[in-house]
Amino acid sequence: MIKVRLFEDKDWPAVWHIVEPVFRAGETYAFSRDISEEDAYKAWVSIPKATYVAVDQDDVILGTYYIKPNQPGQGDHICNCGYIVAESARGRGIASAMCEQSQRQAIAQGFRAMQYNLVVSTNSGAVRLWKKLGFAVVGTIPEAFRHPTHGYVDAFVMYKRLTGESLP
Amino acid sequence: MIKVRLFEDKDWPAVWHIVEPVFRAGETYAFSRDISEEDAYKAWVSIPKATYVAVDQDDVILGTYYIKPNQPGQGDHICNCGYIVAESARGRGIASAMCEQSQRQAIAQGFRAMQYNLVVSTNSGAVRLWKKLGFAVVGTIPEAFRHPTHGYVDAFVMYKRLTGESLP
Numbered sequence: 371m372i373k374v375r376l377f378e379d380k381d382w383p384a385v386w387h388i389v390e391p392v393f394r395a396g397e398t399y400a401f402s403r404d405i406s407e408e409d410a411y412k413a414w415v416s417i418p419k420a421t422y423v424a425v426d427q428d429d430v431i432l433g434t435y436y437i438k439p440n441q442p443g444q445g446d447h448i449c450n451c452g453y454i455v456a457e458s459a460r461g462r463g464i465a466s467a468m469c470e471q472s473q474r475q476a477i478a479q480g481f482r483a484m485q486y487n488l489v490v491s492t493n494s495g496a497v498r499l500w501k502k503l504g505f506a507v508v509g510t511i512p513e514a515f516r517h518p519t520h521g522y523v524d525a526f527v528m529y530k531r532l533t534g535e536s537l538p
Numbered sequence: 539m540i541k542v543r544l545f546e547d548k549d550w551p552a553v554w555h556i557v558e559p560v561f562r563a564g565e566t567y568a569f570s571r572d573i574s575e576e577d578a579y580k581a582w583v584s585i586p587k588a589t590y591v592a593v594d595q596d597d598v599i600l601g602t603y604y605i606k607p608n609q610p611g612q613g614d615h616i617c618n619c620g621y622i623v624a625e626s627a628r629g630r631g632i633a634s635a636m637c638e639q640s641q642r643q644a645i646a647q648g649f650r651a652m653q654y655n656l657v658v659s660t661n662s663g664a665v666r667l668w669k670k671l672g673f674a675v676v677g678t679i680p681e682a683f684r685h686p687t688h689g690y691v692d693a694f695v696m697y698k699r700l701t702g703e704s705l706p
Binding site: 400401412441446447482487510511512515516522529 | 561564567568569570571573602609610611612613614615616646650651653655656676677678679680682683684685686690691697699
C-alpha cells in the first residue's frame with residue numbers, strides 16, 4: 371500500500387537520499403550535477419508551493435514530488451511538478467501514484483493545467499508514463515538537455531488540462 | 539543611432555520607468571501585475587546573468603533586455619531573454635536591435651540556442667518579429683496566459699539555434 375502525504379522537515383534526510391543520486395547522475399533532471407544539499411532543499415522544498423512524499427505502510431519514504439506554479443503572474447494557473455522515486459522502489463507504480471495524487475492536489479489548489487517543461491527524450495519510461503496518465507507532448511525543444519552519455523538530446527514540453535472528470 | 543550597452547545600476551530608474559507599465563498592463567509578460575519595484579529589480583537585473591539597455595546618441599534609455607540560462611545544470615546551454623521597449627520608442631527597430639545583439643552576446647557567452655518560454659499568442663507583433671529574426675515556434679501551450687482582456691490565451695515556446703553564421 372502506497373500513501374502520498376505532505377513532506378515534513380524530518381523527512382528531508384530520506385528525501386535527500388532519494389533525490390541526490392538522481393541529481394548526481396544528471397540523466398533526467400536539469401539540476402546541477404554537483405548541487406549542494408542546501409540548494410537541493412531550496413529547489414525541492416523551499417521554492418515549490420508544496421512537497422509530498424510517497425510512503426509504504428511503515429511510513430518508509432519511497433518517492434517524492436513537488437508542486438509549484440509554472441510561471442508567476444498571468445501564468446500562475448498552470449502548475450509544474452517534479453517526481454523522483456527511490457531507485458530501490460522502481461516498478462511498483464509509485465510514480466503513477468504520485469502523479470495522480472499531484473493532479474488531485476493541483477485541482478484542489480485551483481490550477482487549471484499541469485506542465486512539464488523539460489522531459490528528457492531519452493527518459494522513455496517517463497514519457498510513456500506521462501502519456502498514459504493523460505499528458506500530451508505540446509512542444510519539442512531541440513537538444514535542450516546535455517545527457518552525460520547520449521550528449522545533446524531533445525526535451526519535450528508535456529501538458530495536461532486538469533478537470534475533475536479527467537482524473538484517473 | 540541605437541546602441542546596446544550593459545546595464546549599470548544608475549540606469550535602474552529609467553529601466554523601471556520602461557518596464558513598470560508593461561508589467562502593470564499584464565498583456566505580454568507573466569510577471570505579477572502588482573510586482574514591487576524590488577522584485578522587478580530582482581527579476582530583471584539580479585537573477586539574470588546580464589542585463590542590457592538600448593540607448594540613443596544621448597544615452598537616453600529606450601529599451602532593455604536580460605539574458606540568463608533557461609535551465610540550470612544539464613540545460614544551461616540554452617539561454618532565455620526578455621525584451622521591453624519604451625512605449626514612446628516603439629516602431630524604431632529597437633526590439634530587433636536588442637534581439638540581434640542578444641544573440642551575439644549569447645554566442646559570446648557560450649550558449650548554443652535561445653528559447654522564449656511564453657510568447658503570448660495575442661502579442662502578434664512579437665511573434666512576427668521573432669520569426670523574422672529566425673526563431674521557430676517549437677511548442678504551443680494551451681491557455682497558458684491569462685490576458686486581462688482576451689482571457690485565457692495560448693502561448694508559444696520559440697527557439698533559435700545559435701551559430702555565428704545564422705546571425706543577421
